[in-house]
Amino acid sequence: MSEVAVVGPQALPELEAKVERILAEAKRQGASACEVSVSVEQGLSTTVRQREVETVEFNRDQGFGITLYVGKRKGSASTSASGEDAIHETVAAALAIAKHASEDECAGLADADLMARDLPELDLFHPWPITPEQAVELALNCEAAAFATDSRIRNADGTSLNTHQGCRVYGNSNGFIGGYASTRHSLSCVMIAEGEGQMQRDYWYDVSRQGEALADPASIGRHAAERAVRRLGARPVPTCEVPVLFAAELATGLFGHFLAAISGGNIYRKSSFLEGALGQRLFPEWMKLDERPHIPRALGSATFDGDGLATYAKSFIEQGELLSYVLSTYSGRKLNMPSTANAGGVHNLFVSHGDEDQAALIRRMGRGLFVTELMGQGLNLVTGDYSRGAAGYWVENGEIQFPVQEVTIAGNLRDMFLGIAAVGKDLERRSSISTGSVLIERMTVAGS
Amino acid sequence: MSDLLLPVSEHLLAPGGLSIDQLPSLLGELAGPGIDAADLYFQSQVSESWVLEDGIVKEGSFHLDQGVGVRAQSGEKTGFAYSNAITAQALSDAARAARSIARTGQEGRVQVFSTPTVTRLYGQDNPLDVISRAEKVELLQRVDAATRALDPRIKQVTVSLAGVWDRILVAANDGSLAADIRPLVRFNVSVIVEQNGRRERGGQGGGGRSDYRYFLSEDRAMGYAREALRQALVNLESVPAPAGTLPVVLGSGWSGVLLHEAVGHGLEGDFNRKGSSAYSGRIGEKVASSLCTIVDDGTLVGRRGSLSLDDEGTPTQCTTLIENGVLRGYMQDKLNARLMGVPATGNGRRESYAHLPMPRMTNTYMLAGESDPEEIIASVKKGIYCASLGGGQVDITSGKFVFSTSEAYLIENGKITTPVKGATLIGNGPDVMNKVSMLGNDLALDSGVGTCGKEGQSVPVGVGQPTLKIDAITVGGTGG
Numbered sequence: 001m002s003e004v005a006v007v008g009p010q011a012l013p014e015l016e017a018k019v020e021r022i023l024a025e026a027k028r029q030g031a032s033a034c035e036v037s038v039s040v041e042q043g044l045s046t047t048v049r050q051r052e053v054e055t056v057e058f059n060r061d062q063g064f065g066i067t068l069y070v071g072k073r074k075g076s077a078s079t080s081a082s083g084e085d086a087i088h089e090t091v092a093a094a095l096a097i098a099k100h101a102s103e104d105e106c107a108g109l110a111d112a113d114l115m116a117r118d119l120p121e122l123d124l125f126h127p128w129p130i131t132p133e134q135a136v137e138l139a140l141n142c143e144a145a146a147f148a149t150d151s152r153i154r155n156a157d158g159t160s161l162n163t164h165q166g167c168r169v170y171g172n173s174n175g176f177i178g179g180y181a182s183t184r185h186s187l188s189c190v191m192i193a194e195g196e197g198q199m200q201r202d203y204w205y206d207v208s209r210q211g212e213a214l215a216d217p218a219s220i221g222r223h224a225a226e227r228a229v230r231r232l233g234a235r236p237v238p239t240c241e242v243p244v245l246f247a248a249e250l251a252t253g254l255f256g257h258f259l260a261a262i263s264g265g266n267i268y269r270k271s272s273f274l275e276g277a278l279g280q281r282l283f284p285e286w287m288k289l290d291e292r293p294h295i296p297r298a299l300g301s302a303t304f305d306g307d308g309l310a311t312y313a314k315s316f317i318e319q320g321e322l323l324s325y326v327l328s329t330y331s332g333r334k335l336n337m338p339s340t341a342n343a344g345g346v347h348n349l350f351v352s353h354g355d356e357d358q359a360a361l362i363r364r365m366g367r368g369l370f371v372t373e374l375m376g377q378g379l380n381l382v383t384g385d386y387s388r389g390a391a392g393y394w395v396e397n398g399e400i401q402f403p404v405q406e407v408t409i410a411g412n413l414r415d416m417f418l419g420i421a422a423v424g425k426d427l428e429r430r431s432s433i434s435t436g437s438v439l440i441e442r443m444t445v446a447g448s
Numbered sequence: 449m450s451d452l453l454l455p456v457s458e459h460l461l462a463p464g465g466l467s468i469d470q471l472p473s474l475l476g477e478l479a480g481p482g483i484d485a486a487d488l489y490f491q492s493q494v495s496e497s498w499v500l501e502d503g504i505v506k507e508g509s510f511h512l513d514q515g516v517g518v519r520a521q522s523g524e525k526t527g528f529a530y531s532n533a534i535t536a537q538a539l540s541d542a543a544r545a546a547r548s549i550a551r552t553g554q555e556g557r558v559q560v561f562s563t564p565t566v567t568r569l570y571g572q573d574n575p576l577d578v579i580s581r582a583e584k585v586e587l588l589q590r591v592d593a594a595t596r597a598l599d600p601r602i603k604q605v606t607v608s609l610a611g612v613w614d615r616i617l618v619a620a621n622d623g624s625l626a627a628d629i630r631p632l633v634r635f636n637v638s639v640i641v642e643q644n645g646r647r648e649r650g651g652q653g654g655g656g657r658s659d660y661r662y663f664l665s666e667d668r669a670m671g672y673a674r675e676a677l678r679q680a681l682v683n684l685e686s687v688p689a690p691a692g693t694l695p696v697v698l699g700s701g702w703s704g705v706l707l708h709e710a711v712g713h714g715l716e717g718d719f720n721r722k723g724s725s726a727y728s729g730r731i732g733e734k735v736a737s738s739l740c741t742i743v744d745d746g747t748l749v750g751r752r753g754s755l756s757l758d759d760e761g762t763p764t765q766c767t768t769l770i771e772n773g774v775l776r777g778y779m780q781d782k783l784n785a786r787l788m789g790v791p792a793t794g795n796g797r798r799e800s801y802a803h804l805p806m807p808r809m810t811n812t813y814m815l816a817g818e819s820d821p822e823e824i825i826a827s828v829k830k831g832i833y834c835a836s837l838g839g840g841q842v843d844i845t846s847g848k849f850v851f852s853t854s855e856a857y858l859i860e861n862g863k864i865t866t867p868v869k870g871a872t873l874i875g876n877g878p879d880v881m882n883k884v885s886m887l888g889n890d891l892a893l894d895s896g897v898g899t900c901g902k903e904g905q906s907v908p909v910g911v912g913q914p915t916l917k918i919d920a921i922t923v924g925g926t927g928g
Contacts, residue, residue: 052525057529355617387870389924412926447922
């Protein structure tokens with residue numbers, strides 16, 4: 001079904017050869033510089049619902065993308081087609097665009113002497129030789145555990161097992177070529193509880209590079225069921241200003257917003273409320289935010305960035321102060337700063353934390369809202385204004401009182417970051433952002 | 449439509465040595481015993497985008513994607529595989545994988561193909577080719593320069609132009625055989641303004657199933673730019689939105705995001721077959737105020753959400769979802785229609801050949817009422833007027849939905865007064881729709897910017913509504 005028969009490290013030499021052919025073709029057609037990314041992926045996705053198979057999907061994707069330069073002009077093209085004709089035509093399409101684009105002083109590849117040389121092995125490839133029948137069985141076990149958890153679990157919205165493996169090679173005409181194979185497996189369960197005149201859904205999941213490292217299917221099912229049942233009887237609370245505790249799996253989003261706000265693209269476009277914030281204290285003094293890109297098997301690990309630069313460990317925040325933006329070669333040039341090897345993003349962010357678990361943070365909060373779900377995209381990165389739909393639990397006297405829904409939480413990210421009272425040790429491990437639950441001193445909760 | 453079959457099948461099948469004549473036997477391989485339905489979806493898509501920022505056209509990209517999706521269904525089970533290669537071998541491999549959900553057996557029966565006659569809603573030409581690259585670049589530069597000249601407070605202008613040209617062929621064992629050629633274009637302007645150290649953004653865009661000449665006529669491109677700037681300048685003066693439950697008046701057009709979230713998703717057939725929607729099993733019941741009549745209409749000429757036929761080959765239609773407040777029908781694809789024993793409504797859509805079809809909206813809007821919009825505003829003592837919205841989201845099971853404002857004002861004593869910052873509004877679909885107490889006579893559809901996400905698949909959609917008043921909904925500001 002494609003040029004490459006098996007998706008794994010053994011496919012890398014063939015993909016590297018393809019990158020070289022495309023680079024050569026770009027040069028032949030007249031590009032002065034070029035970068036190419038070639039990938040091939042395959043996967044299996046099975047979903048069961050109400051004790052029956054619902055879908056079995058086989059995925060197989062391949063393709064390549066090129067960005068080429070004619071002097072300081074740039075053009076890009078990509079395709080899922082294969083063969084020499086596709087290479088020829090895709091290069092021609094990119095070149096035609098480059099010829100019409102404007103000259104951009106900052107455009108171009110990273111300098112040759114900055115390219116990554118040593119590429120450490122990150123152990124990202126752990127194929128899971130699971131048959132569709134076995135995948136279905138695991139998903140059925142997960143859902144069965146969910147149904148068995150509570151009689152109020154009356155319906156299901158799908159339990160899915162996904163396994164995916166891919167290979168990617170990136171190369172450019174400044175002499176860099178690098179590639180890796182990686183895997184990603186996940187099991188997710190969505191259940192629906194009925195009671196107190198309501199239907200409520202909730203979910204749980206796990207994701208890992210290694211199939212055998214996934215949480216036990218029954219525990220995922222139970223967790224999804226418990227979460228759905230706990231929401232029955234949810235109601236709004238009156239509008240108030242209170243502390244808000246973000247569950248760890250949602251707190252990752254807060255730091256995701258932070259990374260977006262310090263990304264070079266938003267800074268040079270004057271589209272971030274953190275433009276010009278280098279050296280400012282943005283978080284409490286005890287907080288530190290580190291990137292560690294070379295952790296074996298981690299979901300965000302990478303040896304080189306989207307420009308071919310070696311990734312490296314660094315702090316974005318130390319003692320609460322902003323030390324660095326998140327820069328690619330291009331955004332760095334726009335801001336007169338060196339790249340931080342973050343073309344394509346940050347590779348594993350670690351948020352420093354204290355030694356309280358989530359229950360301790362609920363006790364510490366005393367009275368406020370514990371948020372376990374957020375809805376909508378109510379964030380304005382230009383101003384930092386934040387307003388989103390929320391659901392969770394009302395807390396009084398350090399204890400959960402009742403489930404809450406149909407409220408919003410609002411504030412400004414600058415105030416919210418500075419107002420972080422604690423980060424829990426209940427670390428979220430399913431994201432490339434590692435953080436515990438986050439307690440924010442004060443936000444506006446709008447409700448009834 | 450049948451006149452599209454020949455050119456589209458020639459384009460999609462011939463390069464891999466295939467022809468329409470071979471499709472029955474390929475479907476036969478797929479649709480063995482135990483398989484209730486099977487289809488093949490061939491697609492080729494070319495797309496491009498051009499982006500101007502900092503006064504220069506710095507980004508342009510072109511993408512070519514093609515492949516075939518192969519689906520087999522047995523009861524509620526679906527097997528699916530796809531391939532980038534459109535050859536007999538690739539189809540056979542994918543068919544074997546897809547039909548593995550049913551027991552193996554000999555070949556199944558395929559109905560004789562029949563091609564539906566449908567109204568053509570958009571042109572056949574490649575929308576990317578109607579103007580030259582030099583003209584595209586010139587258009588972006590012209591809009592940028594003219595926009596910057598409008599106001600000295602402008603700090604950044606981003607202008608983008610994007611086009612897609614899809615050619616699809618669908619063949620199913622129920623005898624459906626249909627082809628479509630689908631253009632889609634879009635133009636966007638985003639402006640950042642600064643005044644006394646305060647920065648705000650405004651954005652506007654539009655488009656539809658047309659070609660780039662759409663933006664050159666009626667001064668549309670500059671119209672978006674002026675609107676983006678106006679919105680940004682309004683936001684410079686904004687104060688924190690109130691927090692709490694208030695009457696809210698939504699402007700006409702894009703505010704139809706409200707319906708898309710509060711009603712639309714909850715009326716998609718899959719959720720209702722599964723009983724997971726707050727609207728499940730409620731056909732014939734009153735689920736909205738009697739002012740509300742809501743339709744999903746895929747048959748509007750040139751609209752972003754329009755399709756001559758859906759991705760399963762079913763002609764689209766205008767489906768009444770809610771009539772005078774009473775729930776009338778759901779939006780169906782073939783699978784959910786078959787399992788629920790109702791007709792398909794032409795709402796089977798997919799992001800691409802690499803994705804499974806699902807019931808999806810096309811253009812969803814509320815019919816006009818009788819009130820003068822000014823009279824609606826005048827009826828509110830203290831509340832919010834939302835002139836423009838950002839995105840939204842819904843939990844169809846609990847019915848809770850949100851949408852955020854991008855241009856909103858306080859209403860004080862029946863008059864629109866101070867602009868307020870963007871805020872999220874949250875409500876419960878059936879509750880909020882029952883609180884629609886006034887409906888304007890100014891039905892408008894959006895300018896053609898909507899993209900709807902569901903289970904990881906994005907499809908272009910349209911929304912619309914007249915000005916309407918909701919008696920009470922929670923507004924998520926920070927103010928008093």
